Amino acid sequence: MIDFSHVTKTFPTGEVVLDDVSFTVNPGEFVCITGKSGVGKTTLGRLLIRDLSPTKGTVKIDGEDLALMKTRDIPRLRRKIGFVFQDYKIILDKTVAENITYALEIAGYDSKKIPARIDQLLHLVDIPGKGDLFPSQLSGGELQRASIARAIAADPPILFADEPTGNLDKETSLEIFNLLKKINEAGTTVIMATHDVTIINFHHARHIHLEKGKIAFDRENVKSQNVEEEVKEQPSPKDDEVKIIHKKRKIKKIKK
Amino acid sequence: MQTAFKNIRRSPYQAISAIFVVSITMFIVAMFALVSVASQEILLTFETKPQIIAYLKDGHTPDQVNELLTQLSTTQGVKKAIYISKQDALELYKESVGNDPMLLGTVTDWGIVTADILPASVEITAQTPKSFNSISSVLERSEIVSTTPQGKKEIDFPQDVVAELTKWTNAIRVAGLIMVAALTLVSILTIVIIISMKISGRKLEITTLKLLGARNFYIIKPYIQESFLYGVSGALIGWLTAYIALLYSTPFLSPRIGTIITFPVPFIIMLILLGGMLTFSAALALVSGFFASTRFVKRSK
Numbered sequence: 001m002i003d004f005s006h007v008t009k010t011f012p013t014g015e016v017v018l019d020d021v022s023f024t025v026n027p028g029e030f031v032c033i034t035g036k037s038g039v040g041k042t043t044l045g046r047l048l049i050r051d052l053s054p055t056k057g058t059v060k061i062d063g064e065d066l067a068l069m070k071t072r073d074i075p076r077l078r079r080k081i082g083f084v085f086q087d088y089k090i091i092l093d094k095t096v097a098e099n100i101t102y103a104l105e106i107a108g109y110d111s112k113k114i115p116a117r118i119d120q121l122l123h124l125v126d127i128p129g130k131g132d133l134f135p136s137q138l139s140g141g142e143l144q145r146a147s148i149a150r151a152i153a154a155d156p157p158i159l160f161a162d163e164p165t166g167n168l169d170k171e172t173s174l175e176i177f178n179l180l181k182k183i184n185e186a187g188t189t190v191i192m193a194t195h196d197v198t199i200i201n202f203h204h205a206r207h208i209h210l211e212k213g214k215i216a217f218d219r220e221n222v223k224s225q226n227v228e229e230e231v232k233e234q235p236s237p238k239d240d241e242v243k244i245i246h247k248k249r250k251i252k253k254i255k256k
Numbered sequence: 257m258q259t260a261f262k263n264i265r266r267s268p269y270q271a272i273s274a275i276f277v278v279s280i281t282m283f284i285v286a287m288f289a290l291v292s293v294a295s296q297e298i299l300l301t302f303e304t305k306p307q308i309i310a311y312l313k314d315g316h317t318p319d320q321v322n323e324l325l326t327q328l329s330t331t332q333g334v335k336k337a338i339y340i341s342k343q344d345a346l347e348l349y350k351e352s353v354g355n356d357p358m359l360l361g362t363v364t365d366w367g368i369v370t371a372d373i374l375p376a377s378v379e380i381t382a383q384t385p386k387s388f389n390s391i392s393s394v395l396e397r398s399e400i401v402s403t404t405p406q407g408k409k410e411i412d413f414p415q416d417v418v419a420e421l422t423k424w425t426n427a428i429r430v431a432g433l434i435m436v437a438a439l440t441l442v443s444i445l446t447i448v449i450i451i452s453m454k455i456s457g458r459k460l461e462i463t464t465l466k467l468l469g470a471r472n473f474y475i476i477k478p479y480i481q482e483s484f485l486y487g488v489s490g491a492l493i494g495w496l497t498a499y500i501a502l503l504y505s506t507p508f509l510s511p512r513i514g515t516i517i518t519f520p521v522p523f524i525i526m527l528i529l530l531g532g533m534l535t536f537s538a539a540l541a542l543v544s545g546f547f548a549s550t551r552f553v554k555r556s557k
Contacts, residue, residue, distance in 0.1 A: 049467065051467065074469075075466075075469045075470060075471045076469070077469070078466075078467060078468065078469030079468075079469035080469075081469075083467060083468070085467075089460075089463075089464045089467065091460075091461045091464060102465060102468065102470075103468050105474070106465070106468050106469050106470045106471075106474060107469070150468075
């Protein structure tokens with residue numbers, strides 16, 4: 001179980017990113033954390049892997065207070081949590097297979113079983129046969145899938161996906177979301193941080209929304225019937241921005 | 257190891273410069289080791305082989321000689337003590353001038369040098385120069401050891417030669433050690449700089465690996481292996497160069513110090529030297545690689 005208790009995180013600049021945030025995530029749950037950019041979603045992930053320590057409050061995983069954890073035990077903690085990074089953090093001069101191999105080697109996977117496991121993972125994330133390609137040879141969606149494959153390579157009990165659909169089109173975003181759901185159904189606790197609420201609103205998932213570093217709401221969403229069609233029809237935040245810009249230009253023209 | 261080889265292939269010039277510096281260091285180490293062992297052998301030969309010669313008065317009796325020899329044989333540090341009679345001295349003289357017909361003629365043709373004019377003596381081989389004093393005191397007390405007109409006993413000591421040799425040997429050792437120490441430092445710094453450059457070029461990769469839960473050792477292992485390869489290659493090249501240089505100079509050295517040191521140097525000695533060099537070089541490289549990579553990995557989150 002993951003337990004954030006009265007967590008406050010203030011950066012050295014004085015900026016309060018998280019302000020008295022408390023919530024728990026039970027094993028096997030699928031939790032979506034939403035909120036605008038800079039609201040503290042990534043910070044939550046970084047607190048979870050002890051890349052940061054809370055200024056106040058505690059973060060516990062299975063009862064273990066991460067702040068009290070010894071530095072030498074941090075790698076063990078990180079091996080328990082698969083992390084899908086917002087910027088992928090795929091090593092560019094390594095092939096997809098080599099990137100996944102790293103995660104497997106770090107987890108102490110039997111080297112003889114690694115090729116078979118990579119094959120299995122590439123099939124799971126739907127990029128079979130792309131193991132020998134370099135990141136520069138992949139599309140954004142494929143890169144994200146490779147990143148997910150690496151994160152779940154060693155079967156971690158927890159998966160934190162930081163903006164996994166951030167740079168993708170709606171269709172690919174939905175596929176990635178469904179992939180995360182599939183991983184969750186296999187028993188992995190999934191925490192997905194995203195600013196894109198359109199996908200989440202039509203799925204059955206726990207939804208924690210952050211505003212100004214605080215939890216605005218924490219509720220269960222109910223999956224609607226024709227999810228995929230509805231998602232495709234929903235305007236993305238980018239489309240909204242474009243419309244606003246057009247409106248502003250029209251107003252300017254009228255004023256002139 | 258594959259990653260280490262890949263790292264070397266990616267930046268061959270850095271690898272070549274590291275191996276070159278280590279090779280030079282190892283060549284100097286090899287030469288210094290060989291010169292040290294050789295000078296030690298030469299010194300040892302001079303320390304133990306030169307005999308103390310005590311010249312005896314004419315008219316000494318065999319009993320007196322036996323008494324002196326018994327006294328010397330019970331003295332600590334005496335390896336061997338032998339009596340050289342006047343006749344033996346003449347034979348030795350003949351042997352020593354064997355190649356010079358003029359000097360030999362003084363004995364055979366003209367009869368100028370006879371056994372009578374040569375003094376009998378006692379030749380003592382000491383174990384170490386430290387025992388010279390105790391041997392000297394025995395000889396000083398002996399009545400049959402002849403005395404100069406100034407009242408000094410006629411005893412020849414090889415101390416001066418040994419002292420001079422010791423001085424030179426020590427100077428060679430000090431100079432060699434300073435040179436080896438300086439080159440070792442240069443090698444360490446070169447490896448540290450090269451490994452640091454390589455690691456800093458892979459900062460993002462290291463950060464990612466740490467976030468994936470890699471232990472520090474997993475991250476630094478390829479870099480340590482890489483510096484180990486530099487060390488081993490440097491030792492092999494340095495040893496090979498030194499061996500070739502030694503073989504090349506064998507015709508020059510053999511007639512000069514061939515009686516003290518065996519030429520060509522036995523291969524087993526060279527293998528032992530290689531073992532030592534590999535150990536030294538590997539240790540040097542491992543320390544450098546470990547220092548460079550740990551310093552960087554500890555700093556990165």
